[in-house]
Amino acid sequence: VGTTGDFMIAPSSVDPRFINVAGIESPGLTAAPAIAKYVVELIKESGLRLQAKRDFNPIRSVVRLRDLDPQAQAELMQKDPAYGQIVCRCEMVSVGEIRDAVRRGATTVDGVKLRTRSGMGRCQGGFCTPKIIRILSEELGLPPEAISKNGPGSELLFGRLRVEEEEARRKEGKLHA
Numbered sequence: 001v002g003t004t005g006d007f008m009i010a011p012s013s014v015d016p017r018f019i020n021v022a023g024i025e026s027p028g029l030t031a032a033p034a035i036a037k038y039v040v041e042l043i044k045e046s047g048l049r050l051q052a053k054r055d056f057n058p059i060r061s062v063v064r065l066r067d068l069d070p071q072a073q074a075e076l077m078q079k080d081p082a083y084g085q086i087v088c089r090c091e092m093v094s095v096g097e098i099r100d101a102v103r104r105g106a107t108t109v110d111g112v113k114l115r116t117r118s119g120m121g122r123c124q125g126g127f128c129t130p131k132i133i134r135i136l137s138e139e140l141g142l143p144p145e146a147i148s149k150n151g152p153g154s155e156l157l158f159g160r161l162r163v164e165e166e167e168a169r170r171k172e173g174k175l176h177a
Contacts, residue, residue, distance in 0.1 A: 009038060016046045062115070063100065066092040087135070088128040090121020098132060102139040109133065110150040133157070 007023035019039050024031065044050060065073060065083055076096075077084035083096035093116045101115035109125075112118055112132055119125030119132065133156060137144045148154045 009035060009042075011042055011046060017043070017048055019043060019046075060104075062104075063097060065094050065097060087131045088116075088118035088121060088125075090123055090128075091117040091119075093118040093128070095135060098135045099139060102136060107136070107140060108148050108150050108154075109136070109156065112136065129156070 007021075007025065007027075009019070009021050012018040012020055019042050021035065021039060024035065027035075040050065063076065063083070065076070068076065073083075080096050082099060083094045085095040087093055087095055087098055097116050098112055098118060101112050104115065106112045106115050109119065109129060109132055112135075113120060113125070118128050125132075133144050133147045136142070136147045140147075145155060145157045145159060147156060149156055
C-alpha cells in the first residue's frame with residue numbers, strides 16, 4: 001500500500017473501530033480466513049462488543065429456476081419478474097439468475113457460466129452469450145467491449161459497427177438524420 005509496497009491490516013488512526021484491510025495481494029484469497037480472525041481480534045481490542053449471530057448461514061443458497069416446481073417458479077417470478085425472462089433457453093437460465101451470479105462476484109462470461117450453467121447447453125452459448133454480455137455490462141457499469149470471456153485479454157467484442165455508432169449518436173442528439 002502506498003510507499004510500503006505491502007499490505008496493511010490496522011485500525012484507523014481516526015477511529016480505532018474502523019479497521020483498514022488494504023493491498024492484500026501476495027497472500028491473496030488463501031489468507032482470507034486468517035485475516036478475518038485477526039480483524040475480529042482488532043475489533044475486540046477496540047472496545048466494541050461482538051455478538052455471534054446464532055442463525056447465521058455462511059452458505060447462501062442459489063436459486064435455480066429449472067429446479068423449482070411450477071408453483072415455486074410462479075411465486076419467484078411474481079416477486080421478481082427478472083426470473084421470468086429466460087436468457088439461456090438450453091439450460092433455462094433467467095435474467096434474475098444471471099444478475100444474482102454477478103452480484104455474488106461473477107465478472108466474466110465464464111464466471112456467469114460456472115455459476116448458472118448458461119452457455120453449457122446444446123448451442124454452447126450461441127444464442128445467450130450476447131444477452132449475458134449485456135447483463136454483465138449493465139450490472140458492472142462497463143461498456144460491452146470491456147466484458148471478457150475469462151479475464152483480461154479475452155474480451156469478446158472489439159468495437160461497434162458504424163451504423164450502431166451513428167444510431168447511438170442520433171439518440172444522443174449528436175447526429176441528425
